[in-house]
Amino acid sequence: MSVTGLPPYDDANVFARILRGEIPCKRVHEDAHALAFHDINPQAPVHVLVIPKGRYVSVADFSAHASEAEVAGFWRVVAKVAKDLGLEAGGYRVLTNMGADGGQEVPHFHVHIFGGRRIGRMVPKAD
Numbered sequence: 001m002s003v004t005g006l007p008p009y010d011d012a013n014v015f016a017r018i019l020r021g022e023i024p025c026k027r028v029h030e031d032a033h034a035l036a037f038h039d040i041n042p043q044a045p046v047h048v049l050v051i052p053k054g055r056y057v058s059v060a061d062f063s064a065h066a067s068e069a070e071v072a073g074f075w076r077v078v079a080k081v082a083k084d085l086g087l088e089a090g091g092y093r094v095l096t097n098m099g100a101d102g103g104q105e106v107p108h109f110h111v112h113i114f115g116g117r118r119i120g121r122m123v124p125k126a127d
Contacts (some may be wrong), residue, residue, distance in 0.1 A: 006099060007107060009055040015108035019053060029081050033073030036081045036113075045116025046085055046092070050078050056109040058098045078111055087115035093122070 010016070017023045018035070025037035028048050039047040052074045056062040063071065082092050092115035097104040 006057045006061070006104075009057050009061075010107055011055070013106055013108050015049075015051045015106055015110060016055070019051070029077060029084070031073070031077060033070055034077040036077060039112070043112075044114040044119060046087060046114065048081055048085065048113045049110050050074070050081060050113065051108060051110040057107050058104065058109050059096050060098060062109045078113065082113055082115070085113075085115065087113070090115065093119045095122070 014023060018025050018037070025035075028036040028038065030036070032053065034050055034052050036048050036050045039049050052062060052066065052070060054062075054066060054070055056066060062074075066074070078094060082088060082094075092113055095112045095114065096110065
């Protein structure tokens with residue numbers, strides 16, 4: 001297990017394969033730090049994934065091990081993509097999942113950008 005309690009990085013994960021060009025994606029933005037592309041199963045009118053170019057399993061792994069340039073570059077891409085997609089005026093949601101309880105399905109740190117409509121509550125109220 002890694003320091004974050006998640007398994008070590010798996011180079012065969014779908015996002016690693018997308019980064020290597022083995023699986024196509026509908027790119028929104030790419031630079032030295034990140035790749036942004038449309039989700040193949042969108043949950044909102046706009047649903048884009050942003051992934052760092054480095055081998056990071058989770059947000060905890062990324063924040064602990066990425067360089068300051070990688071962290072800054074990644075989050076600037078998130079903001080740029082939201083702006084470029086015209087989401088700032090109406091608002092949008094940025095979401096990342098970590099681990100099984102958090103709903104993480106791909107063991108490569110990534111964020112979802114949702115927009116284009118009112119998103120609603122993220123988590124239902126507890127009873």
